[in-house]
Amino acid sequence: MDISRIRNFSIIAHIDHGKSTLADRLLEITGTIEKRKMQEQVLDSMELERERGITIKMQPVRMRYSLGGSDAFAGEYVMNLIDTPGHIDFSYEVSRALKAVEGSILLVDATQGVQAQTLTTLNMARESGLVIIPVVSKIDSPLARTDEVKVEIAQLLDIDLDTILGVSGKTGEGVPELLAEIVRRVPAPKTELAAGEAKDFRSLVFDFQYSNHRGVTVYTRVMDGQVKKGDTLLFRVAEETFIANEVGIFSPDETPKETLSAGEIGYIVTGVKEPGIASVGDTITIVRSALPALPGYMKPFPVVWASIYPESQDDLTMLRQALGRLSLSDSAFTYEEESSGTLGRGFRCGFLGMLHLEIITERLRREFSLNLVVTTPSITYKVTFKNGKSDIIYSPPLFPDEGEIERIEEPWVRLKIITPNSYIGPLTQVIFEHEGTADHMDTWGAANMARTVITVDMPLRELMRNFFDAVKSVTSGYASISYEPTGMKIADVARLDILIGEEVVPAFTRIVARAKAYDEAEAAVEKLERILPKQLFVTKIQGRAGGRILASRTLAALKKTVTAHLSGGDISRKKKLWNIQKEGKKRMLERGQGDINIPQEVFVKMMRMRE
Numbered sequence: 180m181d182i183s184r185i186r187n188f189s190i191i192a193h194i195d196h197g198k199s200t201l202a203d204r205l206l207e208i209t210g211t212i213e214k215r216k217m218q219e220q221v222l223d224s225m226e227l228e229r230e231r232g233i234t235i236k237m238q239p240v241r242m243r244y245s246l247g248g249s250d251a252f253a254g255e256y257v258m259n260l261i262d263t264p265g266h267i268d269f270s271y272e273v274s275r276a277l278k279a280v281e282g283s284i285l286l287v288d289a290t291q292g293v294q295a296q297t298l299t300t301l302n303m304a305r306e307s308g309l310v311i312i313p314v315v316s317k318i319d320s321p322l323a324r325t326d327e328v329k330v331e332i333a334q335l336l337d338i339d340l341d342t343i344l345g346v347s348g349k350t351g352e353g354v355p356e357l358l359a360e361i362v363r364r365v366p367a368p369k370t371e372l373a374a375g376e377a378k379d380f381r382s383l384v385f386d387f388q389y390s391n392h393r394g395v396t397v398y399t400r401v402m403d404g405q406v407k408k409g410d411t412l413l414f415r416v417a418e419e420t421f422i423a424n425e426v427g428i429f430s431p432d433e434t435p436k437e438t439l440s441a442g443e444i445g446y447i448v449t450g451v452k453e454p455g456i457a458s459v460g461d462t463i464t465i466v467r468s469a470l471p472a473l474p475g476y477m478k479p480f481p482v483v484w485a486s487i488y489p490e491s492q493d494d495l496t497m498l499r500q501a502l503g504r505l506s507l508s509d510s511a512f513t514y515e516e517e518s519s520g521t522l523g524r525g526f527r528c529g530f531l532g533m534l535h536l537e538i539i540t541e542r543l544r545r546e547f548s549l550n551l552v553v554t555t556p557s558i559t560y561k562v563t564f565k566n567g568k569s570d571i572i573y574s575p576p577l578f579p580d581e582g583e584i585e586r587i588e589e590p591w592v593r594l595k596i597i598t599p600n601s602y603i604g605p606l607t608q609v610i611f612e613h614e615g616t617a618d619h620m621d622t623w624g625a626a627n628m629a630r631t632v633i634t635v636d637m638p639l640r641e642l643m644r645n646f647f648d649a650v651k652s653v654t655s656g657y658a659s660i661s662y663e664p665t666g667m668k669i670a671d672v673a674r675l676d677i678l679i680g681e682e683v684v685p686a687f688t689r690i691v692a693r694a695k696a697y698d699e700a701e702a703a704v705e706k707l708e709r710i711l712p713k714q715l716f717v718t719k720i721q722g723r724a725g726g727r728i729l730a731s732r733t734l735a736a737l738k739k740t741v742t743a744h745l746s747g748g749d750i751s752r753k754k755k756l757w758n759i760q761k762e763g764k765k766r767m768l769e770r771g772q773g774d775i776n777i778p779q780e781v782f783v784k785m786m787r788m789r790e
Contacts, residue, residue, distance in 0.1 A: 183367045184254065185442040187400070188312075189261040189276045191304060192286035193294035193659060197316035200348030201286060202240075202262045208354055209242040209258070211430060238262045239279075239398060239444050240431040246362050256362055259444040261385075263300075272511075274303055275385045275459060279400035279444060282310040282365030284357070285332075289315045289323035289345070292630065293331045294659035295597045301335070310365050311336065312344070314357060319347040334623050368442030370403045371470075380404035380412075381470045382439075382447075384461045389507035393424070394452040396433075398444075399463060402473060405440040406447065406465075415462040415472045417455070424448040454503055480664065481513055481529025482590070482639060483536055483556045484573045486686070487543070488525030490550035495524055501547040502526055505539060512539055517574070525552075527574060533643065554686040555785065558639050561588040561667055576685040578674040581725055589670035592642055593618075594635040596650065598658040603631060605653040613641040613649070614692070636665065640672070640690065677703055678721040679711070680775050687785055691724070700729035703785070708732040710784050714775055 192198045206212045242258045261276040277283065283304045287293055304311055313332045318325050329343045344360060346353035386398040406412065410423045425448040427435040439445045451457055462472040489498045502514045513529040530536040536556060543549050555575070562579060563569040563586040572578055594615070598606055600622065610617060615637035622631045637646075642662065650658050673696050677687035687707075691699045700722025707720050713734060722730040 182370065182440070182442040185257050185259070185368055186282070186361055186365045187259045187261075187280040187368060187442070187444060188282040188284060188361055188365050189263050189273075189280050190284045190286055191263055191273060191277075191300040192316075193288070193291075193296040193300075194264075196286050196288040196291065196294070196297075197348045198286055199262065201284075201314075201316060201346060201354070202260065202348075204346075204348050204351045204354045205242065205260060205358070206240065206431070208351060208358065209244050211240065211242045238431070239429045241428045241444070244358055244362070246359055252362050257443070258358075258361065261444070273300055277304055277307040277309060279383060279385045280309065281368060282312060282361065284361075285311050285313050285336075286316050287314070287328055287332055289317045289325045289328050290320050292324065292328045293335055293597065295595045295632075295661035296659065298335075298595055298597075298632075299661040299663075312357075312360060312364055313338065313342065314344045314346055316346055316348060318345040319350050319352060331623065370441040379468055379470055380406050380410070380463075380465045381468065381473065382406070382463045383473045384457065384459055384463060386459060387457050387507070389452075389504060391452075393448050394450045395457040395507065396446050396448050397457055397463065398446050399439075401439050401441050401443050401445070403441050403470060404465075405438045406463075407438045408435075411466050412447070412449075412463050413466050413468070414456060414458075415464060416458055417461065419451070419456045420466055421449045421451055424450045454507065457507075481511075481531065482592075482664065483530045483532055483558065483643065484527060485530070485536055485556045486517060486525050486527050486554040486574065487514075487540065488523060488552045488554075488686075490552055492523045494549055497547065498526065498543070498549055498551075501543055501549060502528070504547075505542060509539070511535070529573075530556075552686060555689045556643060557689060558590060558643065560670065560672070560690065562586075563588075575674060575688040575690050576683075578688075578690060581673070587670045587672055588667040589672065590639045591665050591668050592637055592639050592662040593665045594633075594637060594642070594660055594662045596633045596635060596658055596660050597630055598633065598654050600629050600631055602654040602658065603633075606633070606650065606658065609646070609649045609653055610635055610637070613644065613646050614638055615641065638668075638670065639664070640670075640692070673724045675699055675703070675722060675724045677707065678719075678723060679707070679777070680714075680718050681721075682775075684777070693725070696724040697729050700724060704730040704732050706785065707781075708734055710781055712776065712778065712781075718775060 190198050190201060239259060239261045242260065243255060244258050245255045246253055259280070261280060263273045263276045285297070285301055285304070287297060301311070313336060315325055315328050315332070317323055325345055329340050332343050333340050344353060344357055346357055380401070381403040382399040382401045384397045384399050388396050390396070406423060406426055408423055408426055411420060412423055413420050425435050426439050426445060427433055428443070428445040433446055436445065447463070449457065464470055487498070489495050506512050506514065511531050512535070514526045516524065517527045518524045528539070530539065533556065540551060540553055543551060557573070557575050559571055559573040560578070561569060562572050562584055564579070564583055565585045596606065607617065615635045618634040618636060620631050620633050622629055647660060650660060671693050672690050673693045675689055675691045675696060676683045678684070687703065704720050704722045711718070711720070711734060713736065717736045718734040720732045720734060721728050
């Protein structure tokens with residue numbers, strides 16, 4: 180394959196800006212998929228992606244395209260597209276895709292304009308040194324503000340308006356012109372090997388999948404040389420050798436090929452079935468290669484933690500296997516085993532955000548048919564004890580007692596919020612209520628549709644406290660948010676325990692701002708009183724923080740009328756039966772048989788405190 184005839188690119192955009200629809204049209208116009216086989220979101224292979232209309236996993240695909248004319252660019256090209264997610268939780272997926280390409284389409288919705296995640300992904304692409312092709316999507320919409328959005332992009336990128344393209348993924352308008360511009364603007368891949376060194380091989384792993392039959396299949400960008408089936412290769416980080424059982428390309432299904440050469444994007448079936456050998460960012464070379472390892476990726480940093488327990492401890496082994504399988508296809512997901520006196524044995528899991536947590540737990544339920552209990556999400560805190568020692572606490576039930584603590588530090592984030600100017604007032608109030616500090620504001624865009632970028636510093640704890648929902652509510656859905664971690668700061672927080680029947684339920688324990696402890700305790704106790712089924716005995720529900728009971732409710736006992744079958748007669752007969760029932764309940768509690776039954780749906784509803 181002539182490397183000068185290869186173009187590698189990705190599509191980056193804010194969520195719901197038409198990225199997957201544009202990818203569909205690219206596949207259709209290049210003939211990669213026949214029209215009769217086309218379906219919406221063809222690259223989104225997961226059921227969850229289709230249901231929610233979002234991209235969760237990056238997906239590479241290879242297309243062939245012929246550019247007509249008589250200029251130097253005329254001819255046939257191989258075009259490798261990597262479709263990327265748009266949600267902020269999956270920025271790590273985007274960063275990996277950008278390392279494997281030379282150019283990127285920056286897609287902006289003509290009805291919405293530049294959004295917060297647009298800025299984040301644009302900065303990532305610039306840092307990777309990619310050629311940016313600005314494109315306005317959904318130009319066929321009656322609500323499109325194409326000219327105004329082009330002005331926004333021109334101001335953002337400091338470019339001429341005529342370099343910005345317009346497309347409609349729905350109708351295909353402008354897509355052929357976009358393909359031609361990709362050929363002209365995106366540079367061909369480069370290799371560091373001279374002609375005589377072409378037999379040496381080196382590639383970058385940007386993703387991988389696992390199957391019981393074939394083991395790990397790595398998705399790779401070949402940087403130098405070529406690889407074929409049967410070659411003995413080496414994972415440079417793991418220092419493990421393997422034989423390439425198959426090599427191929429994505430078209431869009433996995434299609435075997437004889438070789439993969441420099442500049443191409445494809446896959447290698449490794450046959451490796453042991454966990455921990457294949458890793459994203461590793462370099463694959465031939466054994467005894469003299470080429471140095473390629474720069475990999477930063478290890479993803481979990482920002483949200485939650486414990487996952489099987490509803491039945493009989494399913495613990497199945498849950499362990501399921502988490503292992505998911506970690507092989509999602510390198511940003513981490514887990515470790517833990518135990519709880521109330522919930523039994525389970526796993527403490529780290530996620531990139533609340534949507535990432537929701538996706539993983541939903542996949543566990545659907546793909547592995549597991550019934551789960553998921554604890555309230557939390558973040559990590561650095562606790563310095565009075566004896567001078569410090570520790571990282573990532574589980575609220577493990578938070579030490581007040582008297583042991585000298586200092587607590589918590590992670591902070593820097594947000595960029597883009598909003599129409601008319602919503603700045605109510606939005607500022609929401610930021611204040613969530614302990615945020617507005618750093619500065621920048622206004623840009625056309626005069627009649629001017630918008631402001633607000634930079635905010637905020638505790639990550641408050642970002643998780645329904646901040647996204649609050650912002651969407653006060654801005655009628657027009658604001659968008661992106662964020663990045665900025666380090667640790669001193670925190671004034673306390674552990675809030677929820678006691679049911681005078682016993683702490685670890686799944687409900689969480690860390691809250693000390694100033695909001697009373698309100699949080701009242702809300703949790705009141706909600707539990709409403710959703711917890713009545714027991715056979717009177718049940719007390721309490722909220723405790725800082726060694727004090729802040730809120731309390733009493734749940735009446737479930738009435739079991741043992742005298743229902745008596746229609747009359749001496750009252751002493753009824754009293755006798757009532758006393759027998761009373762003594763039975765007393766013996767049940769004394770023998771420890773009066774455990775409180777907390778159904779799974781109660782845990783789920785408590786996880787979503789806004790309901």
